Amino acid sequence: MLKQPQIFLLMKWGNFFSTTIGKKSMVAASGIFLILFLVVHAGINACIFLNDGGETFNTVASFMSHNWIMRFLELGLFVVLIAHFVQAMIIERKNRAARPVKYHFSQPNKNSKWYSRYMAIFGILILLFLIMHLSQFFIGTKEALYFEGDPYHDLYGEMQEVFSHGWIVALYLVGLIALFWHLLQGFQSAFHTLGLSHKKYAPIIKMMGTWYSVIIILLFALMPLSMYFGWIS
Amino acid sequence: MxxxxxxxxxxxxxxxxxxxxxxxxxxxxxxxxxxxxxxxxxxxxxxxxxxxxxxxxxxxxxxxxxxxxxxxxxxxxxxxxxxxxxxxxxxxxxxxxxxxxxxxxxxxxxxxxxxKDLMVDRSAFDRIIQAGGFVSVNTGNAVDANSLPIVRYKAEEAFNSAACIGCGACVAACKNGSAMLFVGAKVSQLAMLPQGDPERTTRVLNMVAQMDKEGFGNCSNTYACEAECPKGISVANIARLNHEYLRAGLCSEEGDL
The missing domain is CATH 3.10.20.30 (Beta-grasp domain)
Structure with missing residues (x-):
């Protein structure tokens, strides 16, 4: 007797996201959103290099925290960030369960790049970094906005205060190094997971990913360093 | 030597x-x-x-x-x-x-x-194939050459994917124990050819569902599978599998039977 073929009910969104590929496409899409966010973040922060005592930077920062569109996007950013992390952790848990007995002798460096195997570890490091980062700058800004009657908020001054401590600058550099490896693998990986692999475009995406990771991390690292060493006034 | x-x-x-x-x-x-x-x-x-x-x-x-x-x-x-x-x-x-x-x-x-010892049970691969890695019609005798035109590069790519021998080295090499290279190759070899087209949507969805059911991990694009594959199956097959899944799940209206 012919076996009735199983038909997967693809009309339901829940079914689409229940599979491992569905979950991963969510991680990839949210990852690309976060990649774009970092460009905006780095661009705004780069205003400190204008050397005008933080005037431009504070104006832009004030716009970002008052403009309604930006505040709505900010909410979206948190949703995307949480979705990225939670889905990735669900996937990582399943991955670890897929090999209950480990190899006793393994040489993974012979077949893959070391940083490509530690995406989850870098992700957790970045999350820890974010908790520190948000408690230093984000929470203060929101307090001033909602509870202190919205006075002029000198975020630039706050940055100078925070980055006057050597150990905080060191922690920022550690966080950025984790982010660098995460991006180096994540950028091209996201496109691959979304099914975009093309002989003409794949090498371009890979090259863009490398340059993006290097430039964005150097730009971010320059901020605490230049404040700590007093390269900008 | x-x-x-x-x-x-x-x-x-x-x-x-x-x-x-x-x-x-x-x-x-x-x-x-x-x-x-x-x-x-x-x-x-x-x-x-x-x-x-x-x-x-x-x-x-x-x-x-x-x-x-x-x-x-x-x-x-x-x-x-x-x-x-x-x-x-x-x-x-x-x-x-x-x-x-x-x-x-x-x-x-x-x-x-x-x-036992160094032998493992790889029937999980067979069950994935049974879930959709086939063409449901009898193809009969071999047809005359070129009676069904297929673009040459597609024929070559489908043939490259079909070179997979189902040994399981991809799963063994992957840090996540993922079978995406195997499933990618098996979905690709049919998705690229006209014979496989009518069942293209249900095939990928059923094979992915079975792959998940068997307890394989997820692909995190380390590409260890490609490096260890004895037949040199390219990770482009994994991207194609992702593409086929997204196409079926997001673009197709089929399945509401």
Whole structure:
């Protein structure tokens, strides 16, 4: 007797996201959103290099925290960030369960790049970094906005205060190094997971990913360093 | 290449069945010819074990010419040993030196339970194929050449994907125990051809659902599978699988039967 073929009910969104590929496409899409966010973040922060005592930077920062569109996007950013992390952790848990007995002798460096195997570890490091980062700058800004009657908020001054401590600058550099490896693998990986692999475009995406990771991390690292060493006034 | 003989120390995984815990057993083998295949070296060891009234080491093998995908073995930290694009039966002892210690383990994956020693149960792959890796109509006799036009590059790509022998090295190499390269190849070989087109949507969805059910991990794009695949199956097949899944799940209206 012919076996009735199983038909997967693809009309339901829940079914689409229940599979491992569905979950991963969510991680990839949210990852690309976060990649774009970092460009905006780095661009705004780069205003400190204008050397005008933080005037431009504070104006832009004030716009970002008052403009309604930006505040709505900010909410979206948190949703995307949480979705990225939670889905990735669900996937990582399943991955670890897929090999209950480990190899006793393994040489993974012979077949893959070391940083490509530690995406989850870098992700957790970045999350820890974010908790520190948000408690230093984000929470203060929101307090001033909602509870202190919205006075002029000198975020630039706050940055100078925070980055006057050597150990905080060191922690920022550690966080950025984790982010660098995460991006180096994540950028091209996201496109691959979304099914975009093309002989003409794949090498371009890979090259863009490398340059993006290097430039964005150097730009971010320059901020605490230049404040700590007093390269900008 | 010059022929030489060698003495080796083998650390081999011994496990009675799926329910028991395994352990390593160390064997010394002498006078191993550099011209032998890795499996022939195991034959020599097993002959000796049988003559000593001991249990021979169980391992999978069939064609011994690199095309069946039966031989497995995780040799010195890599599936199928140190040579690229090589099955264990095609790995020759000239890959090793006199006095080497070689560690041999079975594929380790939740979806591939150990049956005995170095043999694992790879029927999870069969069940994935049964879920959709086929064309449901009888194709009859071979049709005349070019009666069904297929773009040449698609025919070539489909053929490259079809080179997968289902050995499971991709799962064994992957840090996540993911079967995406295997499933990607099996979905691709049909998705690119007109014969596979009518079932394109349901095929990918059913095969992915079965893949998840078997307990394989997820792909995190380390590309270890491609590096260890004896047939050089490209990770482009994984991207194609993702593409096919997104196409079926997001773009197709089929399935609401």
């Amino acid at each position: 010059e022929h030489y003989n060698m003495n080796l120390t083998l650390k081999v995984w011994r496990q009675k069945n799926s329910d028991t815990k395994g352990h390593f057993e160390t064997f010394k083998v002498g006078d191993i010819s550099s011209e032998m295949s890795f499996l022939e070296m195991f034959d020599v060891l097993n002959e000796r074990l049988v003559s000593e009234n001991k249990e021979p080491v169980a391992f999978d093998h069939d064609c011994r010419e690199g095309i069946c995908g039966a031989c497995s073995m995780y040799i010195d930290g890599e599936p199928h040993g140190p040579w690229a694009k090589t099955t264990t039966c095609q790995l020759h002892m000239r890959a090793f030196k006199d006095g080497d210690t070689i560690v041999v383990e079975p594929w380790r994956s939740k979806a591939f339970p150990v049956i």
